[in-house]
Amino acid sequence: MREVFQQELREVQERLVKIAELVEAAIENATAAFGNSDVALAEQVLDGADEIDVLAAQLDQLTIDILARQQPVASDLRLMVGALRMSASLERMGDLAQHIAQLARYRYPESAIPKGLKKIFVRMGALDVEMASKIVELLGTQDPRVIEEVRDLDDDLDELHAKVFEKVLSDKLAANPMGAVDATLASRYHERFGDHAVSIAKQVQFFLHGTLD
Amino acid sequence: MREVFQQELREVQERLVKIAELVEAAIENATAAFGNSDVALAEQVLDGADEIDVLAAQLDQLTIDILARQQPVASDLRLMVGALRMSASLERMGDLAQHIAQLARYRYPESAIPKGLKKIFVRMGALDVEMASKIVELLGTQDPRVIEEVRDLDDDLDELHAKVFEKVLSDKLAANPMGAVDATLASRYHERFGDHAVSIAKQVQFFLHGTLD
Numbered sequence: 001m002r003e004v005f006q007q008e009l010r011e012v013q014e015r016l017v018k019i020a021e022l023v024e025a026a027i028e029n030a031t032a033a034f035g036n037s038d039v040a041l042a043e044q045v046l047d048g049a050d051e052i053d054v055l056a057a058q059l060d061q062l063t064i065d066i067l068a069r070q071q072p073v074a075s076d077l078r079l080m081v082g083a084l085r086m087s088a089s090l091e092r093m094g095d096l097a098q099h100i101a102q103l104a105r106y107r108y109p110e111s112a113i114p115k116g117l118k119k120i121f122v123r124m125g126a127l128d129v130e131m132a133s134k135i136v137e138l139l140g141t142q143d144p145r146v147i148e149e150v151r152d153l154d155d156d157l158d159e160l161h162a163k164v165f166e167k168v169l170s171d172k173l174a175a176n177p178m179g180a181v182d183a184t185l186a187s188r189y190h191e192r193f194g195d196h197a198v199s200i201a202k203q204v205q206f207f208l209h210g211t212l213d
Numbered sequence: 214m215r216e217v218f219q220q221e222l223r224e225v226q227e228r229l230v231k232i233a234e235l236v237e238a239a240i241e242n243a244t245a246a247f248g249n250s251d252v253a254l255a256e257q258v259l260d261g262a263d264e265i266d267v268l269a270a271q272l273d274q275l276t277i278d279i280l281a282r283q284q285p286v287a288s289d290l291r292l293m294v295g296a297l298r299m300s301a302s303l304e305r306m307g308d309l310a311q312h313i314a315q316l317a318r319y320r321y322p323e324s325a326i327p328k329g330l331k332k333i334f335v336r337m338g339a340l341d342v343e344m345a346s347k348i349v350e351l352l353g354t355q356d357p358r359v360i361e362e363v364r365d366l367d368d369d370l371d372e373l374h375a376k377v378f379e380k381v382l383s384d385k386l387a388a389n390p391m392g393a394v395d396a397t398l399a400s401r402y403h404e405r406f407g408d409h410a411v412s413i414a415k416q417v418q419f420f421l422h423g424t425l426d
Contacts, residue, residue, distance in 0.1 A: 064294055071284035081277055084297060169391050178382050180393040188401065 005070045012066070012083050015059045017139045019090045020200075022052050024132035026097035027193060031125030034100050034186065035118070039108040045101035052094035056087040063087075078210060082203040086139075089196040089203075093132070096193045100125075103186055107178075112186065114179030117167055120160055121183075124190040127157045131197040138204055150201040157194040161187050218283045225279070225296050228272045230352045232303045233413075235265050237345035239310035240406060244338030247313050247399065248331070252321040258314035265307035269300040276300075291423060295416040299352075302409040302416075306345070309406045313338075316399055320391075325399065327392030330380055333373055334396075337403040340370045344410040351417055363414040370407040374400050 026045050033042035063083045066072070072080055103112040113121050131153045138146040164187035168180050205211070239258050246255035276296045279285070285293055316325040326334050344366045351359040377400040381393050 064290065067280065067294070068286045068290050073281045077277065077281050081280070081297060084294065085301070088298070088301065165394065168394055177390065177393040180390040181378065181381055181397045184394045184397040185401065188398065 005066075005072070005076075008062075008066050008070070009076065009079060012059065012063060012079065013139065015055065015062070016083060016086055016090070017136060019052060019055050019059065019087065020132065020136045020139050022048065022055070023090050023093045023097065024129065024136055026052065026094055027100075027125070027132050028129045030097040030100040030104070031122075031129060033104040034112055035122055035125060037104060037108055037111045039105055042101040042105040042108070046098055046105070049094055049098045053091055056091040056094075059087045060084060075207065075210075078207045082207045086200050086203050089199045093193050093196045096189045096196075099189045100186060103182055103189075107182065112182045114168075114176055114183050117164065117179075117183055120164055120167070121186060121190075124157060124160050124164075124187065127153055127160070128190055128193045128197075131157075131194055135197050135200050138201060142204060142208060144205070144208060147201045147205050150197055154194045154198045157191060161191040218279075218285070218289075221275075221279050221283065222289065222292060225272065225276060225292065226352065228268065228275070229296060229299055229303070230349060232265060232268050232272065232300065233345065233349045233352050235261065235268070236303050236306045236310065237342065237349055239265065239307055240313075240338070240345050241342045243310040243313040243317070244335075244342060246317040247325055248335055248338060250317060250321055250324045252318055255314040255318040255321070259311055259318070262307055262311045266304055269304040269307075272300045273297060288420065288423075291420045295420045299413050299416050302412045306406050306409045309402045309409075312402045313399060316395055320395065325395045327381075327389055327396050330377065330392075330396055333377055333380070334399060334403075337370060337373050337377075337400065340366055340373070341403055341406045341410075344370075344407055348410050348413050351414060355417060355421060357418070357421060360414045360418050363410055367407045367411045370404060374404040 026048060029041050030045045032038060033045060063080050067077075067080050070076075106112070131150055134146050134150050134153065137143070138150065164183055168183050239261060242254050243258045245251060246258060276293050280290075280293050283289075319325070344363055347359050347363050347366065350356070351363065377396055381396050
C-alpha cells in the first residue's frame with residue numbers, strides 16, 4: 001500500500017512538471033508571436049491551451065482520488081493541497097500566455113506593441129519564460145534556491161510593469177489609444193504570469209517547510 | 214467524532230460566508246470610491262484587504278487540519294477541496310476590489326473614469342456587487358438556482374467589458390492615454406471579479422453534483 005502511495009505521489013509530481021513544461025512552451029511561443037507579429041505561432045498557442053486545461057483537470061481528479069483513498073497526513077497532505085493550488089496557477093499561466101497570443105492575433109498584420117515599448121516587452125517576455133523554466137526545474141528538483149531565484153525575477157518583472165505605464169502615459173503615446181490599451185493589457189498579463197510563478201514557488205516552500213513565507 | 218466533524222463542516226461553510234460578505238462590502242465600497250472619486254472610501258477598502266487575506270489563510274489552515282484529522286471522503290472531501298479553491302477565489306476578488314479602489318486613489322482629485330464611460334462602469338460595478346451578493350447567498354443556501362443567476366450576470370458583465378474597449382478605441386478618447394489605461398485596467402478588474410464569482414458557483418456545483426459543468 002505504502003509503495004503504491006509513493007508511486008502516486010511521484011505521478012503527481014511528474015504531471016506537475018509536464019504541465020509546467022507546456023506552460024513554458026506556451027509563454028515562449030506567445031512572447032515570440034507578440035514580439036514578431038507571428039500569427040501562425042499565436043494560433044499554435046491558442047490551439048495548445050486546451051491541453052493544459054485538460055491535464056490540469058486530470059491532475060486535480062487524481063489528487064482528489066489520492067486524498068480519498070490514501071488519506072495522507074503531514075508533508076504528503078501538504079503536497080496534495082499544494083498540487084491542487086499549483087495546478088490552478090499553471091492553468092492560469094496557460095490562460096495568460098493565451099491572452100498574450102490573442103493580442104498578437106487581433107492586431108495582425110500590425111504589431112500589438114506600440115513604438116518605443118518593444119525592448120521592454122521583449123525583456124518582460126524573456127523574464128516570464130525564464131520564470132516558467134525555473135518552475136519546471138523547481139517542481140522537478142524541489143531545490144529551495146530556485147524559490148529565491150523566482151522571487152528575484154518577479155521583482156525585475158514588476159519594475160518593467162511600472163515602466164510600461166510610465167511610457168504609456170508619456171507624450172509619445174498620446175493619440176494612440178489602441179497602443180495604450182494593448183500595452184496595458186500585455187503588461188498586466190506578463191505581471192500576473194510572474195505572480196503565479198511566485199505562488200507556485202511559495203507552494204513548494206509550503207511543501208518543504210510547512211509555511212508559506 | 215462524527216458530530217465534531219459535522220460541526221467543523223458547518224464552521225468551514227460559515228467562514229466562507231463571512232469572507233464572501235467582506236468581499237461584497239469591499240467591491241461595493243470600491244465601486245462607489247471609483248465612481249465618486251471618494252478617496253476616504255478607497256482608503257477604507259485598502260485598509261480592509263488584510264482582513265480578507267487573514268481570514269482566507271485561517272480557513273485554509275482549518276481545511277487542511279480537517280483533511281488530516283477527519284480524512285473525509287465523497288461529498289465531504291469535495292467540500293474541503295472546494296473550500297480551498299473558493300477561499301483562493303474570494304481572496305482574489307478582495308484583491309481586485311482593492312485594485313479598483315487604488316485606481317480611484319491614484320487619480321484623486323480627478324476621476325479615474327474617462328468621460329463617456331461613467332454609465333458603463335456604474336453598471337459593471339453594480340453587476341459585481343450583485344454577483345458578490347449572490348455568492349454570499351449561494352454559500353449560505355447552496356441553492357442551485359443561484360449558480361445559473363451568477364452565470365447570467367457574468368454574461369452581462371462580459372458584454373460591458375467588450376463595450377469599454379469599443380469606447381476606449383473610439384475617437385472620443387484619443388489623446389487621453391491615462392483615461393485609456395485606467396478604463397482598460399478597471400474593466401479588466403471588474404471582468405476578472407465576475408470570473409471568480411463564476412468559479413465559486415462552479416465549486417458549489419462540484420460539491421452538489423461532483424461535476425464542474
